[in-house]
Amino acid sequence: MTFHALFASGVHDVKNHLNSAIMHLNEAYATNNTSRLPEVANHCYELATRLDQLLLMYKFQESNYRANLDYYPLADLINDAMLECKPILDAKKVAIEANLGEEEDLLIRTDRQLLSIMLNNLIYNAAIWAKSKVSISVNRHQNAIDLAVSDDGDGFPDFMFEIDFTRLHKNENPRLLMDLGTGLYLCAFSAGALTDAGTPCRISLNNRNGASVTLTIDQQG
């Protein structure tokens, strides 16, 4: 998958969301009915997110991105992502919950900008396939943190597990995921960039009552 193809796909998403938002706004003006405004907000948020990702991808492509690592309370980062995604979740009538268990005070060493983009992406994606709920959970190993975003939908189809997801961005055929319209290709791209920028990060997929994507972020050094 070339940068141009990813870029074109992102622009395609932007166009669709913008068209939908304009259509809803035209409808609202014509009928003087504001009941569809949450959907407009939803499309606008998705639009802003895609543009953010495209800008970031451009920076990666131009080698114009430097990792900016620091320690952050993980609970704060998750809370921020949940609040940022709330309009979309509300529009889709999907609830969200985070379970940090004993890791409530955990500090994570990461690039806040990249992690928040990835996390938002995973939440948006989960919201598409969820029936009613998206869950975030945290699991700490000795030198790594697992951050899982799961939905209560029908789960990933079996063939998706045949792909080696350990370094998704280096996989020869990420288009498979893109064709499914999951949006995961962008997430994978971000994860790859994060790896290259300095914090080793892996992605794995599981089915746990629905689809679940886990980011594993190394914490050594």
Next chain:
Amino acid sequence: MASFLDELGVSAPMKNLIQDKTLLIIDDIPDARQTLRNMLSVCDLKKIKEAGSAIEAVKVLESHKIDIVLSDYNLGGGRDGQQLYEELMERKLVNESTIYLMITGERSYESVVRAAELAPDDYVLKPFTPAVIYSRIERAFIKKSSLLPVISLMLEGRWEDAVTECNRQLTGTPKPRHPLELFRLKGDCLLKLNRTDDAQSLFEQVLASYKLPWAEYGIARIARMRGQLLVAATKLQQIVKESPYFIKARDELADVYEEMGELDKSELVLEKANEVSPNNVRRQKKLAKAAFLTGKLDLAEKVLGNIVDNGRFSISHDASDYSLLSKTMSMQGKTEEAMGKLNEAVKFFGENGQTRITKLAGQANLYFGAGKKDKSLEAFKKAKQAYLEEEPDLPEQILLDLAEIAVKHDDIDFCHKLLDRLPKGDAFNGLAQAKMLMSMFERAGRADLAEGMVTAGKKEVLALNDRAVLSARDKNYDEALPIIRKAAQAVPDDIRILANMVKVLMAMVRDRGWSETLHTEILEGIEMAGLVSKTTQQELKTVYEKLLQSIKQDVPV
């Protein structure tokens, strides 16, 4: 019906605490201010002031007590919110107790804030909802409230009490929400108290669990305080490489190089720092001076031009920027432009003692350079008269400019009177100042006067060396060591002083016992001695090896 904050799960006490606060919205777009005001109203925040520009923000902050500032990053007219924040902090219109949130549409702002000398409490990315903005205000409020007891003590200079408060919070229950912040503050206090051993233990304790640039930076600062300049420089280089946005390390590295007498390297570090964080006028002034002294007149002109064009509203900007810019231009043969810059100084800052003297001294130097000695003398006399009548506080550059023309017109007494007014800070670490003086005397054709001053300085250092040796003989090492370190820093090429420093350290090992800290400093001293004299280095090494054998300490030298 449940309110918006109830739905968010905000507790009643928290709600009451925050809703009492006064907020200031800074944004150049009226619609954006209105939208934010509406969102805050949903969150029961009603005490709201607005500012459409940096100047309006200053006016509001001068006349009202503001608890929370929400500033857009892009303020229009080439001004940005980060610059404004740093200026407001410098002017003390906001302080550590004010909650300051930056609003930005760019995720890359994270990079800006990381590179900033002063970081606001948080930043909020557009687009956002009322829930997001409230959650950020609440979080910043909670953090500020927990750290404020320590910060308040620090602001009062009560470092010991601040350390005690940090300890109380770190060991108390419930566990502190921001332990690393407390460690950082405690480290700063310990350094203020000159408790370098305690500070080193603290930073090492933090680094054992977290690879934090500020803790590495703390270790580098300790090395510098102990006079281990090579150790400090190496450590700082490593921090700069690993944390390119940690701008403090770059500034410290530039200072260390300056202290080591390596002005070229110092200038290069400042140049890089200016690329990473391009809006800091104080650093730009330093860079311009370093570029001027190292002969990079193009760069000095560019940086000073940027200050007078873009940094003109900064509190650090003063008439001396025009003065040095004018001098830089004149040295490149741009006499008319140089004259123009002097007029700009008066135009921008208004007619006052400082600008009058800036203009007259600058003109006198320019006329002198152009061979118009009479006109030069006339301007100098007026400048001298203005100075004697008003004796205004003049920045270093303007004092030097006036001193230069005084020397050119053989008014040496007046020159000395002016040089007495130079900021004295520390006689031994003002390398840039010394170089400025030298270059000033050279331009005035009286390098002999500069040599006299340097010789006087060196005598002062030798006196310190003698004092340190006497104290060490009395085993008063706590007094001897800081003095001999200072002397060694001031004249790093004086082998006698370097050797004496190593000897004081070895005497401490002998009388007080071996420690890793003393050992490192001894090795550093021996290494530095090698740069001046291989023979002395070998002698010192041999003495130290014997000492180690006698105390049965098996470590490599």
